[in-house]
Amino acid sequence: MKHLLSINDLDTENAISLLNLAVEMQQVNSRDVKKLPALNGRTVANLFFEDSTRTRISFELAAKRLSADVVNFSAKGSSVSKGESLKDTVQTIEAMGVEALIVRHHHSGAANTIAKSTWSNAAVINAGDGTHEHPTQALLDSLTIRQRLKGSADKGDLSGIRVLIVGDILHSRVARSNALLLRKLGAKVGLVGPSTLVPKDARELADFVYFNLDAALADKFDVVMMLRMQRERMNSVFIPNETEYSTLWGLSETRFSSLSRETLIMHPGPMNRGLEISSAAADSSQSAILDQVANGVAVRMAVLYKLLAQESSLK
Numbered sequence: 001m002k003h004l005l006s007i008n009d010l011d012t013e014n015a016i017s018l019l020n021l022a023v024e025m026q027q028v029n030s031r032d033v034k035k036l037p038a039l040n041g042r043t044v045a046n047l048f049f050e051d052s053t054r055t056r057i058s059f060e061l062a063a064k065r066l067s068a069d070v071v072n073f074s075a076k077g078s079s080v081s082k083g084e085s086l087k088d089t090v091q092t093i094e095a096m097g098v099e100a101l102i103v104r105h106h107h108s109g110a111a112n113t114i115a116k117s118t119w120s121n122a123a124v125i126n127a128g129d130g131t132h133e134h135p136t137q138a139l140l141d142s143l144t145i146r147q148r149l150k151g152s153a154d155k156g157d158l159s160g161i162r163v164l165i166v167g168d169i170l171h172s173r174v175a176r177s178n179a180l181l182l183r184k185l186g187a188k189v190g191l192v193g194p195s196t197l198v199p200k201d202a203r204e205l206a207d208f209v210y211f212n213l214d215a216a217l218a219d220k221f222d223v224v225m226m227l228r229m230q231r232e233r234m235n236s237v238f239i240p241n242e243t244e245y246s247t248l249w250g251l252s253e254t255r256f257s258s259l260s261r262e263t264l265i266m267h268p269g270p271m272n273r274g275l276e277i278s279s280a281a282a283d284s285s286q287s288a289i290l291d292q293v294a295n296g297v298a299v300r301m302a303v304l305y306k307l308l309a310q311e312s313s314l315k
């Protein structure tokens with residue numbers, strides 16, 4: 001496999017192997033000298049047509065820790081504002097000589113379009129496309145769950161783990177990629193949100209679908225993964241107002257304190273504190289939110305290594 005566009009590009013064995021490689025990359029990241037020579041002389045381009053903090057910085061760090069040269073393209077401040085097309089942007093960067101394009105775009109399918117085009121021969125990694133997928137986020141989330149709930153020595157799948165994904169499922173590429181990967185790894189997945197924010201295919205994506213958060217939480221999940229309200233993707237009114245959303249769907253201090261002290265709290269970031277998650281939950285010892293961020297570097301190192309440094313393909 002040349003590209004990573006979707007979790008469907010990975011079978012269970014490949015996904016576990018990537019997570020195990022990420023654990024080896026964590027060991028590199030814990031050294032004083034956080035560097036491997038694996039991608040020396042290779043060039044990786046971050047193509048970000050949509051804002052990002054975690055994904056862009058962690059891909060940049062990942063590539064640099066593997067000794068690649070990195071160029072960062074951000075649509076803001078680029079010739080996109082003068083009307084340059086996706087094709088011309090990709091061909092322009094390709095002409096400068098790059099081996100990988102890491103693509104974030106507001107259009108679902110943008111990374112697939114580039115990968116299937118004749119515009120570029122580079123490996124394409126989907127860093128989040130519209131409401132479609134965010135495969136490296138799902139990989140870092142699974143690594144986080146495995147290490148927090150099964151122990152850092154564990155090298156297996158997530159069978160026996162129950163994960164509840166909460167909130168704006170409809171607009172969430174994180175929810176889609178996570179549901180696909182978690183089930184591939186043997187976990188059971190529940191989705192819960194207001195009926196306006198749960199997609200029609202929810203019952204195909206998950207083992208359980210709920211429309212009441214307190215009923216879902218009563219079913220005892222090991223992980224509660226809160227999602228950001230994606231106001232920028234909402235072209236109509238999906239909720240009456242944010243106060244009601246927070247009351248009905250937020251992980252408030254009261255809801256958080258009713259959970260088992262073993263429940264792991266996750267959020268892909270960026271968080272809307274006080275809307276979908278309270279500070280009591282986000283800043284607690286049960287929160288894995290900063291572990292998720294840290295694991296993003298290791299997972300992205302593993303993906304870049306697999307795609308660019310290993311001769312054997314992922315499949």
Ligand code: CP
Binds near residue numbers: 051053054
């Ligand atoms: N989780 C995530 O994709 O965050 P960023 O938008 O900051 O990259």
